[in-house]
Amino acid sequence: MLTEITRKKIDGELKKFPIDQKQSAIIAALQIIQTENGFLTDDLIALAADYLDMPKIAAMEVATFYNMFELKSAGKYKISVCTNISCALREADDIVCHLRKKLNINFNEVTKDSKFSLKESECMGACGGAPLMTINNHKMYEHLTPQKVDQILEELD
Amino acid sequence: MLNNNSHKASINSEVFPICLRTSNLEDSSSLQTYLSIGGYEQIQRILKDKISPEKLIEEIKISGLRGRGGAGFPTGIKWSFIPNDSDGTKYIVCNSDEGEPGTFKDREIIKKNPHQLIEGMIIAAYIMGAQVGYNYIHGEIWEEYESFEKALAEAKKANFLGKSICGLGFDFELYAFHGYGAYICGEETALIESIEGKKGQPRFKPPFPATYGIYGRPTNVNNTETYATIPWIIQNGGESFANIGVENSGGTKIFSVSGHVERPGNYEIPMGMPFKTLLELSGGVWKGRKLKAVIPGGPSTPVLPAAEIMKTTLDYDGLKNSGSSVGAGSLIVMDETTCMVSTLKRLSYFFYEESCGQCTPCREGTGWVYRVIKRIVDGKGKPEDIDLLLDVSKKISGRTICALGDAAAVPVLSFIKHFKDEFKYFIKNGKSMMDANS
Ligand SMILES: Cc1cc2nc3c(=O)[nH]c(=O)nc-3n(C[C@H](O)[C@H](O)[C@H](O)COP(=O)(O)O)c2cc1C
Ligand code: SF4
Ligand code: FES
Numbered sequence: 076m077l078t079e080i081t082r083k084k085i086d087g088e089l090k091k092f093p094i095d096q097k098q099s100a101i102i103a104a105l106q107i108i109q110t111e112n113g114f115l116t117d118d119l120i121a122l123a124a125d126y127l128d129m130p131k132i133a134a135m136e137v138a139t140f141y142n143m144f145e146l147k148s149a150g151k152y153k154i155s156v157c158t159n160i161s162c163a164l165r166e167a168d169d170i171v172c173h174l175r176k177k178l179n180i181n182f183n184e185v186t187k188d189s190k191f192s193l194k195e196s197e198c199m200g201a202c203g204g205a206p207l208m209t210i211n212n213h214k215m216y217e218h219l220t221p222q223k224v225d226q227i228l229e230e231l232d
Numbered sequence: 233m234l235n236n237n238s239h240k241a242s243i244n245s246e247v248f249p250i251c252l253r254t255s256n257l258e259d260s261s262s263l264q265t266y267l268s269i270g271g272y273e274q275i276q277r278i279l280k281d282k283i284s285p286e287k288l289i290e291e292i293k294i295s296g297l298r299g300r301g302g303a304g305f306p307t308g309i310k311w312s313f314i315p316n317d318s319d320g321t322k323y324i325v326c327n328s329d330e331g332e333p334g335t336f337k338d339r340e341i342i343k344k345n346p347h348q349l350i351e352g353m354i355i356a357a358y359i360m361g362a363q364v365g366y367n368y369i370h371g372e373i374w375e376e377y378e379s380f381e382k383a384l385a386e387a388k389k390a391n392f393l394g395k396s397i398c399g400l401g402f403d404f405e406l407y408a409f410h411g412y413g414a415y416i417c418g419e420e421t422a423l424i425e426s427i428e429g430k431k432g433q434p435r436f437k438p439p440f441p442a443t444y445g446i447y448g449r450p451t452n453v454n455n456t457e458t459y460a461t462i463p464w465i466i467q468n469g470g471e472s473f474a475n476i477g478v479e480n481s482g483g484t485k486i487f488s489v490s491g492h493v494e495r496p497g498n499y500e501i502p503m504g505m506p507f508k509t510l511l512e513l514s515g516g517v518w519k520g521r522k523l524k525a526v527i528p529g530g531p532s533t534p535v536l537p538a539a540e541i542m543k544t545t546l547d548y549d550g551l552k553n554s555g556s557s558v559g560a561g562s563l564i565v566m567d568e569t570t571c572m573v574s575t576l577k578r579l580s581y582f583f584y585e586e587s588c589g590q591c592t593p594c595r596e597g598t599g600w601v602y603r604v605i606k607r608i609v610d611g612k613g614k615p616e617d618i619d620l621l622l623d624v625s626k627k628i629s630g631r632t633i634c635a636l637g638d639a640a641a642v643p644v645l646s647f648i649k650h651f652k653d654e655f656k657y658f659i660k661n662g663k664s665m666m667d668a669n670s
Contacts, residue, residue: 137430159578164490197415
């Protein structure tokens, strides 16, 4: 069962669409559920589909199509670094190397203590702030240097 | 912070903010600030004086405004395509999905001047007879998505949105919709699919969104910057806007400058400014280095070598004559140390990763191109690889449902055209020409 809070949040999103078009809220619903749970499981995706009266397979297609959804257990803090061209020109590679060494993991891996995971990301539409990363999708950190990365990670418990 | 405008304005009075005109003001994104510069007066004047949609469309046509999302289609003409006789709901959508590398202007509008975008959308809704609108914001700029929700709430509370706007009898609801990591959703029919709660796969056209859009209803899609320009045009007249720019390129345009410059950021400038001047505004090439090349409008526009771009003016005709295009105004600047082969590898990976997979030439071709360039960068290139890259790219172009396929071919063709020696060198020596001395 989806929790009361989750359902309230999804209901808020449903207000944006005609009553017979609940499926429009699937991206938002999966986002809400993932933000609470850290990642999406088949069961959670099925619950979202049920709640929006849509076929499970259609919800699954959405969950697998959009890159910001996680279908495997991610770290408590998922770090996504943009390595696309504008970031690459501003030495995003140095940030990636630094994170790899510091966390001792590669892209798509999770640290042993499950605290961090690392992802390579495409352009985040914020290239003026390159190099940059997001943590858990919703918080962006720009103009990174290795020192700044250290500072940011230190502040996470 | 990406950059700040006060800084820009003081460097050069040629900067002319329209979309970003609140940027210098304190609390630039608040309703109060927008009201203080005459915000929401245009929609009230239109409703009070019952100015006809035809008259407003005429004004927009005179302005010469062309869509700022990349294709540059004249906005006034586009708006006259929406059938104004149909019953039932019509939609307007703002495309804030920017995810083409080098593009970050719409984010700044949403962050700094959201109410001007909202007023632009209300005016558009009035013109096209739409009752409902969505602003589709890509998920990576979550903080802007949330701040836009706040701006909507403010506007609603002040009765600029909702039932009978300002008590003047026009109803319009506007909502924020977030993507969650799919560049292809910037393509307008993929975006419509996404709003319907599906995978973002572009539709076959026709039918076009103007007749068959969201839930099969007439739908108009424009870029964020396009809508945000409208209140200024209505306030000052189409001719004033056209007079700011040059022939065929009316008004101002935001250029997002990224890569190897001292001050990356958004610069809203009159169309027709020499590239050279904008390079100076953005602090010049960083670290005192020399300019090598510039992608002027995002990777779907051809790269230009330094000698060419330094002669070019930034407007539709200027860039076209130089062999490129304005695109979304995403200038990616590369200094003399840049390896064009590795840069192309990263761009090719992007198109391969973001292809939605529906059309065989795009799905297979982008993967093939990426693998060949990767092989070159790994030191295993063969002399015939250059022709192979050109051949595969040409075969993707023009054979796909959406323009991503064409876009994917552009960097391959233009990088090889202008920097063929670097590709040859890499293949022959198994290393970059930039590492020649090491
Ligand atoms: C692959 C692809 C991605 C696109 N991404 C965007 C985008 O992020 N923002 C945008 O406004 N237009 C984008 N477009 C263009 C839109 O399809 C559409 O033409 C545009 O939103 C129309 O608005 P305009 O006339 O105001 O430019 C994209 C097109 C393609 C083929
Ligand atoms: S061209 Fe590529 S991205 Fe566009 S519809 Fe075809 S496969 Fe999808
Ligand atoms: S290239 Fe990294 S945010 Fe655009």
